[in-house]
Amino acid sequence: MNTPAARRPAGRKLELDPRLAAYQGVWVFVEHERGQAHPVSWELMGEGRKLADQLGVPLAGVVLGAPGEPTRQFCQLAFRYGADRCYLIEDPALADYRNQPFTQGLTELVNAYQPEILLLGATTLGRDLAGSVATTLQTGLTADCTELTIDPENRSLAASRPTFGGSLLCTIVTLNYRPQMATVRPRVMDMAPYEATRGGEIVEHPLRLVETDILTKVLDYIPDNRQDRPQLAFADIIVAGGRGLKQPENFELVWELARVLGAEVGASRPVVQAGWVDPERQVGQSGRTVRPKLYIAAGISGAVQHRVGMEGADVIVAINSDANAPIFDFATYGIVGNALQILPALTGACRQHLALTQRAG
Amino acid sequence: MHIVVCIKQVPDSSQIRVHPVTNTIMRQGVPAVVNPYDLFSLEEALRLKDRVGGRVTVLCMGPPQAEMALRKAISFGADHAILVTDRAFAGSDTLATSFALASAVRQIGRDMAVDLVFCGKQTIDGDTAQVGPGIAKRLDLQLLTYVSQIDAVDPERREIVVRRRAEGGVQVLKTRLPCLITMLEGSNELRFATQAGIFRAARYPVQRWDSKAAGIEDPSRVGLKGSPTVVRKVFAPTPNTQRADLISCESGTPEDLAATLLAKLTTRNPELAALLGRAGMQETGR
Ligand SMILES: Cc1cc2nc3c(=O)[nH]c(=O)nc-3n(C[C@H](O)[C@H](O)[C@H](O)COP(=O)(O)OP(=O)(O)OC[C@H]3O[C@@H](n4cnc5c(N)ncnc54)[C@H](O)[C@@H]3O)c2cc1C
Numbered sequence: 001m002n003t004p005a006a007r008r009p010a011g012r013k014l015e016l017d018p019r020l021a022a023y024q025g026v027w028v029f030v031e032h033e034r035g036q037a038h039p040v041s042w043e044l045m046g047e048g049r050k051l052a053d054q055l056g057v058p059l060a061g062v063v064l065g066a067p068g069e070p071t072r073q074f075c076q077l078a079f080r081y082g083a084d085r086c087y088l089i090e091d092p093a094l095a096d097y098r099n100q101p102f103t104q105g106l107t108e109l110v111n112a113y114q115p116e117i118l119l120l121g122a123t124t125l126g127r128d129l130a131g132s133v134a135t136t137l138q139t140g141l142t143a144d145c146t147e148l149t150i151d152p153e154n155r156s157l158a159a160s161r162p163t164f165g166g167s168l169l170c171t172i173v174t175l176n177y178r179p180q181m182a183t184v185r186p187r188v189m190d191m192a193p194y195e196a197t198r199g200g201e202i203v204e205h206p207l208r209l210v211e212t213d214i215l216t217k218v219l220d221y222i223p224d225n226r227q228d229r230p231q232l233a234f235a236d237i238i239v240a241g242g243r244g245l246k247q248p249e250n251f252e253l254v255w256e257l258a259r260v261l262g263a264e265v266g267a268s269r270p271v272v273q274a275g276w277v278d279p280e281r282q283v284g285q286s287g288r289t290v291r292p293k294l295y296i297a298a299g300i301s302g303a304v305q306h307r308v309g310m311e312g313a314d315v316i317v318a319i320n321s322d323a324n325a326p327i328f329d330f331a332t333y334g335i336v337g338n339a340l341q342i343l344p345a346l347t348g349a350c351r352q353h354l355a356l357t358q359r360a361g
Numbered sequence: 362m363h364i365v366v367c368i369k370q371v372p373d374s375s376q377i378r379v380h381p382v383t384n385t386i387m388r389q390g391v392p393a394v395v396n397p398y399d400l401f402s403l404e405e406a407l408r409l410k411d412r413v414g415g416r417v418t419v420l421c422m423g424p425p426q427a428e429m430a431l432r433k434a435i436s437f438g439a440d441h442a443i444l445v446t447d448r449a450f451a452g453s454d455t456l457a458t459s460f461a462l463a464s465a466v467r468q469i470g471r472d473m474a475v476d477l478v479f480c481g482k483q484t485i486d487g488d489t490a491q492v493g494p495g496i497a498k499r500l501d502l503q504l505l506t507y508v509s510q511i512d513a514v515d516p517e518r519r520e521i522v523v524r525r526r527a528e529g530g531v532q533v534l535k536t537r538l539p540c541l542i543t544m545l546e547g548s549n550e551l552r553f554a555t556q557a558g559i560f561r562a563a564r565y566p567v568q569r570w571d572s573k574a575a576g577i578e579d580p581s582r583v584g585l586k587g588s589p590t591v592v593r594k595v596f597a598p599t600p601n602t603q604r605a606d607l608i609s610c611e612s613g614t615p616e617d618l619a620a621t622l623l624a625k626l627t628t629r630n631p632e633l634a635a636l637l638g639r640a641g642m643q644e645t646g647r
C-alpha cells in the first residue's frame with residue numbers, strides 16, 4: 001500500500017504531548033518457556049541498558065508467569081543482565097503462553113507504570129504478543145529492528161530495520177504515541193554482560209483476569225525433539241555452502257568439515273530452494289540470523305540478503321573462485337580458489353591440527 | 362461457516378533485483394503476486410469449507426490493480442471478493458491497516474456473520490506479522506498465530522482445536538469461534554485452479570469499497586494520520602571498508618592455502634584457537 005517515500009511525516013507535529021512526557025523508562029519483556037528464559041531477553045537487556053543510560057532513566061524487565069515457575073529467578077537474571085527493576089505478574093492463568101492473558105497482563109503493566117520504550121523478541125511468542133499489545137494501547141510498533149538509537153533532539157526512539165529483503169534499511173520513529181514499541185530478532189544484538197553481584201527491586205502486580213474469562217485452553221504441549229532440529233542460532237562454528245558448490249553431492253564437503261570442527265551446517269537460499277539441505281539451515285534475511293565465533297562460507301557470493309543473517313559473526317572466512325565476489329568486501333579472511341579443492345584441504349588441515357592440540361593437551 | 366481470508370498483493374520477491382552498484386531495489390517491471398504466506402491460509406479456508414460447508418470471502422486492501430490478487434483467489438474457489446481501496450489509506454502503518462481491515466470485516470459480517478478470519482503469517486514486503494494480531498484485537502477475536510494444523514472444527518458447538526508452533530514445541534489449543542488464525546507456511550499445499558474457477562474469476566465482479574463503504578467513519582484513523590509509526594529515512598547499509606585479508610602462499614596449492622589460513626585463524630584469534638581445540642575433543646568424544 002505504501003512506499004517509504006509516501007510515509008514522510010510531512011507537516012506533522014513533532015513535539016511530544018505533555019501527557020505523554022509522563023511515560024518514562026525502558027522495559028524489556030523477559031520471554032520464557034518451560035522453565036527456560038529465552039536468550040533474546042538478555043540480548044535485548046544489553047540494548048535496553050544502552051538506551052536507558054542515554055535517556056538517564058531506569059531499565060526494567062517484565063516477567064509474566066505462573067506460581068511454581070522460576071519467575072523470581074528470571075527477575076534475578078534480569079538484574080544481573082542490567083535491569084534495575086522487574087515488574088512481575090504471577091498468576092496460574094499465565095502457566096502456558098496464551099495471547100489473551102499475556103496481552104491483558106502486559107497492557108495493564110504499561111498503563112500502570114508508563115514506560116516510554118518497550119522491547120520484545122521477534123519470536124513466535126513476541127510477535128504474537130507485541131502486535132496485540134500495541135493495538136490495545138493504540139501505539140506504534142516497529143518489527144525486526146537491527147539497530148535502536150535515541151534521537152538526542154527529542155528523546156525519541158529511532159528504530160532501523162531492513163526493508164526489501166535487506167538491500168536497504170529504513171529508520172522508523174513513533175511520533176506522539178507512547179510507549180514506543182519494537183521487536184528484535186534473536187541473535188541480532190550482542191548478549192548483555194553478566195554481573196553476578198547486581199540486584200534490583202521487584203514490583204508485583206495482579207492479573208485481574210480469571211480462568212473462566214479466558215476463551216482459549218491449552219489441551220496439550222508437544223515439545224520438539226531438540227536433537228532433531230538444527231541449532232544454528234547458538235552454534236559457535238558454522239560451515240555454510242552456496243550455489244558455487246554446483247552439485248548436491250558436493251555439499252558433503254561442507255558436512256565433512258563441519259563434522260571435524262563440531263560445527264553446524266548453514267546454507268544460502270538457492271541451495272535450500274534446490275532441496276540440498278533442510279530449510280532450517282538457511283542463513284539470511286528470510287532464514288536464520290546467526291552469530292557464531294567462526295563462519296566459513298564456501299561458494300557463497302555474499303548477497304546482502306545472506307549478509308544480514310551472518311555479518312554478526314566474529315570471524316568470517318570466505319572461499320570463492322571469484323576475487324570480485326562481494327563476500328570478500330566484509331569477510332575477515334578470504335581464499336580465492338575452488339571450494340571443491342579448498343574444503344577437503346581445510347578438513348584435512350583441521351583434522352591434523354586437532355590431533356596435534358589434543359596430544360599437546 | 363463464513364470464513365474471511367485477508368490477502369495482500371506484494372511485489373514478487375524472486376524477481377526483485379538489487380542494483381549491484383547503487384544497492385537500490387530495481388522495481389521496474391516486477392510483477393505483483395498474492396503474498397505467498399496468504400495462500401496457506403486461503404487453502405486452509407477452502408478445506409474447511411469443503412468439510413463443513415459455507416462461504417469463503419477474500420478481502421484485500423490496496424490500489425485498484427490489487428484486484429488481480431482477489432481474482433486469483435476466486436479462481437482457486439473463493440466465493441466472494443472485496444477490494445478496499447481509497448487514497449485515504451496511503452501511508453497506513455500496521456495499526457491503521459488493521460483498523461481499516463477490521464472495519465471491512467465487520468461490514469462483511471452484516472451480510473452473513475463471520476465465524477473465522479484468516480491472515481497470512483506475515484507478508485514478504487512489510488514483513489511485520491502485526492496486521493493479523495491487530496485485526497483480532499480490534500474485533501475482539503481469540504488469536505491463534507503460527508497454526509500448523511486444524512485438528513477439529515465444530516460450527517454447532519462453536520469450537521475449534523488447532524496446533525500452534527511455539528518456540529520449543531507445539532501447543533494444542535482449543536478456542537471458541539469466532540477467532541482469527543494465521544497459518545504457518547508449508548502447512549498445506551495449494552490446490553490447482555479448475556477451468557471453471559479460472560472462467561469464473563475472469564468474469565467475477567470484484568466489489569470495490571471506499572473507506573466509507575468499508576464502514577470507516579473517522580478518516581483520521583487511517584492513512585498517515587492514523588499511523589503512529591513514520592518512516593523517517595531509507596538508506597543503504599554502510600559499506601564495510603575493511604576488505605578480507607586474502608590468504609596466499611608461494612605454492613598456491615589447496616593444502617598450503619588451508620594450512621596458512623588455519624595458522625592465521627589460531628594465532629591471531631586466541632578464542633578461536635581454544636574453540637578449535639575443543640571442537641576436536643568433542644569429535645573424538647562422540
Ligand atoms: C526477499 C529476498 C530474500 C532473500 N533471502 C535470502 C536469505 O535469507 N538467504 C540467502 O542466502 N539468500 C537470500 N536471498 C537470495 C540472495 O539475493 C542471493 O540470491 C543468494 O544469497 C545467493 O546465493 P549464493 O551465494 O549461494 O549463490 P550465487 O549468488 O549464485 O553465488 C555463488 C558463488 O559461488 C562462487 N563459485 C562458483 N564456483 C565456485 C567454486 N568452484 N568454488 C568457490 N566458489 C565458487 C561464485 O563466484 C559466486 O560468488 C533473498 C532474496 C530476496 C529477493
Ligand SMILES: Cc1cc2nc3c(=O)[nH]c(=O)nc-3n(C[C@H](O)[C@H](O)[C@H](O)COP(=O)(O)OP(=O)(O)OC[C@H]3O[C@@H](n4cnc5c(N)ncnc54)[C@H](O)[C@@H]3O)c2cc1C
Pocket residue numbers: 001002003004140141142143161163164170172367368369370396398399420421422423453454455456458462479480481482483484486487488489490491492493590
Ligand atoms: C519498508 C517498510 C517498513 C515498514 N515497517 C513498519 C513497521 O515496522 N511497523 C508498522 O506498523 N508498519 C510498518 N510498515 C507499514 C506496513 O508495511 C503496512 O502497514 C502494511 O500495509 C501492512 O503490514 P505488513 O505488510 O507488514 O503486513 P503483515 O502484518 O506482515 O501481514 C500479515 C497478514 O495480514 C494480512 N494483510 C496485511 N496487509 C493486508 C492488506 N493490505 N490487505 C489484506 N490483508 C492484509 C495478510 O493476511 C498478511 O499475510 C512498513 C512499510 C514499509 C514499506
